Amino acid sequence: MNTFESLWISCKDGYQLAAQYYPTEKSTKEFPILICPATGITKNFYHAFAEWLNQQGYNVLSFDFRGIGQSLHGKLKDSNASINDWGQLDIPAAIEVLLNRTQSEKVIIIGHSAGGQLLGINPHYNKVAKVLAIAGSTGHVKGLKGKTKLLAPLMFNVIFPVSSFIKGYGATQFIGMGENLPKNVAKQWAEFCSKPGYVMNAIGKTIFDDYHQEIQIPITSFWATDDEIATETNVQDLLRLYPNAQTKFIELNPHKYGYKQIGHMAMFKKSHHKLWPLLEKELAI
Template structure:
């Protein structure tokens, strides 16, 4: 049974994020805590089993909801002013500081899922991260997608999101099986960032005026699956090229090697796929 402490994180702009802290339950605690940063539209509850398992391995773990998502949505979704840029500039830095304050550790290990592992280049306190393990992390560039997602993404980005922005005031991703519905600016920026190579760097000079990609020395490892329609090899490489001054590693998993029919973009965190968890945890070692 999982046990966690629910608490709030206050961001630099005063926005309150909902978080969970899992204290380690091991006789051999690890020195560095883990910050789990969620994928777009995915809530902290999704990572509960994985976070609990990590705590049993000796890690202190924090997972949170990005602003505008889950318990970090305050008020009607259509009124939310949350954006992906704010996730990187404000939410992740606040979560890093909160975890350091709670554990008194020197640095954190950042385990990001999809978007959660793609935004360190926006964080002004990136030097407080000892290592990044980006699960299913990539630029998500539409031309690098494959399968059903390659067909769905242009429709979602060019038709569904713009129409929904003008009518209901948010991105209706839940209806198409892609997580929680999204604040309108999250949906708009997701389409903008994935429309060209380079992901969030497409916003530099527009909504991003502090860019730390070239300053980052933190090692980054991307773990992705061969059947992932979003984090394809070409899109993983497109993300990692944004960090030219650090060590980057790519680790591709094949479902058959773990006796799974599929892993895709989401299944690595499911209890059904927990035989993959030790491999992910191993990547956190410095």
């Protein structure tokens, strides 16, 4: 028996996003959960976590950003998807669908990496009750550590430009960084991470609606001490973008919870389910 319903989300510009809705027979929670994925990661990666949240009484919706997974229509090299689109069109459309399904007034966003970084350009920010930013940071290259600090400049300055020119997309799959990316996503990812502030680097250039100052809701950021991307420096860099929000910063040491590593990705894996109640505790408004 399927625990979810497959559906399509229609964005303001008509683009169709593939989604999975996990309904409860009778929700015991005030707000439903919208899971917003990391760059190049599909909704299927969050399936076990979504099921678990569902069992706790939450209605849950997960989806693929345009150009990723089942939300890629046609050939990747022909995709014009951008990170701007993800924040300004995709997430707002997903919010609308979840609100319509649940008849709720607001949603809670659990955003993984990029999925937790785009609230400030989301025109439906006032329909969000709270954000849990999991491994959410600006990803600024100077704030990275470990092997990623060495890999990122190579990926941004060599792999992305070369693969975009030759193949028409940003090659990430062969280095274990999720699905290959639409060329505009790859280009923006490199640009956004080249300076502090991530998406703020596009304000006034390709993004002209900035809501960071207006946001006053609680934003809780979870980061693992062994995460080479969402380091303490980069997590703090993200939280500073919301000067009027109620920000909270939660550090997770993998050894404290019996894990060898958590890193940037493992928090949503079934093997790390012992961490999930820590996340759920922060869902309370």
